Amino acid sequence: MSDPRYEVRELIAKGGLGSVFRAWDTQEGRPVAIKRIQAEDVGGFGAAVDRMVREARLQSALCHPNIVAIHDTGVDQAGGYIVMELIQGDTLENAVRRKALSVGEFDSLVRQTLAGMSAAHQKGIVHLDLKPENLMLQPQPEAGGSFQVKILDFGLAKIHAPAQREHKPRPKGLFGSVYFMAPEQFEIAVVDARADIYALGCVFYYALTQKVPFEGDTSPQVIVAHRYHHLTPLAALRPDLPASLVQWVERLISRLPADRPASLEEALQGYVQAVAAPASK
Numbered sequence: 001m002s003d004p005r006y007e008v009r010e011l012i013a014k015g016g017l018g019s020v021f022r023a024w025d026t027q028e029g030r031p032v033a034i035k036r037i038q039a040e041d042v043g044g045f046g047a048a049v050d051r052m053v054r055e056a057r058l059q060s061a062l063c064h065p066n067i068v069a070i071h072d073t074g075v076d077q078a079g080g081y082i083v084m085e086l087i088q089g090d091t092l093e094n095a096v097r098r099k100a101l102s103v104g105e106f107d108s109l110v111r112q113t114l115a116g117m118s119a120a121h122q123k124g125i126v127h128l129d130l131k132p133e134n135l136m137l138q139p140q141p142e143a144g145g146s147f148q149v150k151i152l153d154f155g156l157a158k159i160h161a162p163a164q165r166e167h168k169p170r171p172k173g174l175f176g177s178v179y180f181m182a183p184e185q186f187e188i189a190v191v192d193a194r195a196d197i198y199a200l201g202c203v204f205y206y207a208l209t210q211k212v213p214f215e216g217d218t219s220p221q222v223i224v225a226h227r228y229h230h231l232t233p234l235a236a237l238r239p240d241l242p243a244s245l246v247q248w249v250e251r252l253i254s255r256l257p258a259d260r261p262a263s264l265e266e267a268l269q270g271y272v273q274a275v276a277a278p279a280s281k
Helices: 045-060 092-098 103-122 193-209 219-227 243-252 264-276
Strands: 006-015 018-025 030-037 070-076 079-085 135-140 146-151
Touching: 006 030, 092 135, 092 193, 103 135, 103 146, 103 193, 103 264, 193 243, 193 264, 243 264
Parallel strands: none
Antiparallel strands: 006 018, 018 030, 030 079, 070 079, 135 146
8 A cells, every 4th residue: 555654454354346454544543444446346447446436425424423434535556445434343244144133232223224324315325235244333332232333335325316217227237235225226217215215124124034035046036026025024034023113124125115114214203103012913
C-alpha cells in the first residue's frame, strides 16, 4: 500500500467484489479495516475506482451507530480503497450457523437493523444487498452480553428514484445473494426501498430458523422459488413463536411490494405491535 499512514496487517475477509484487510492507522493510532474492490470483477481499474468512490460517498453520508463508519478513501497503483472502522465481532451469518437467535437477541437485531436502514432510506439510499454476511454483531460486554449491529457493504446501493425500473432481467451477471433478494430484482419491475424490506424479512426468517425462506439447488431454482413464493411457513419451523410475530415476518417477505410495509418506520411499528400482542396462537 502506497500510503504510509496505513500499515496493512492481515486479510480478514474476501468475497463478492472485494477483500477486507485489518490495518493500523498510524496517524490516528487506531485499528481500521481497509476494503479493496477486485478490479477484474467490475470491468477493470477505472470501474473499480469509480465503484469504490461511489460506495464511500453513499456510506459516508450515513452517520448512524448501526452503520459502519467510513474514515477515508484513496487510490494507489493497486486501485481504490476504503478505510472504515474495524468491527470486532462476527457476522450474523456465522452466529446463526451456530444457533438460531434467542428471542432477546432477535429483538435487538430487528430494532437495530431497522433503525440503521431507516436512516439510509430517509436519505434516499437503498442497500439492495442486505444479507446475514453484511450484518456484523459487535459484542457489548458492558451492556450485559448484548451486541451492536453494524450494517456493511453499500457497494450495490443506489439513490432511489420514484418508479425506478430495472432495465433488463438480472439472473445473468447477478450481483448480491439470490437467497435474500426481492423478486422484483430479478424482473423488469419497480425496485425501491421495499426490496430492502423484503431482504430483511428473509434475514429475520433465517435468524429464527437457520434456514433461508426460499431454497433451491441452483440459483435459477432459488429465483423461481422467490418469484412463485414457494415458502415454507415460518410457523411450521418455529411453532413456539407467537402468531403475531410470524405474521409480521411473513408480511415483510410478501411476493408483491404493495403487500409489504410501505416503509421501515411502518415495519417497526408493526413489530412493536406484534411483540406486544397476546401470546395466544
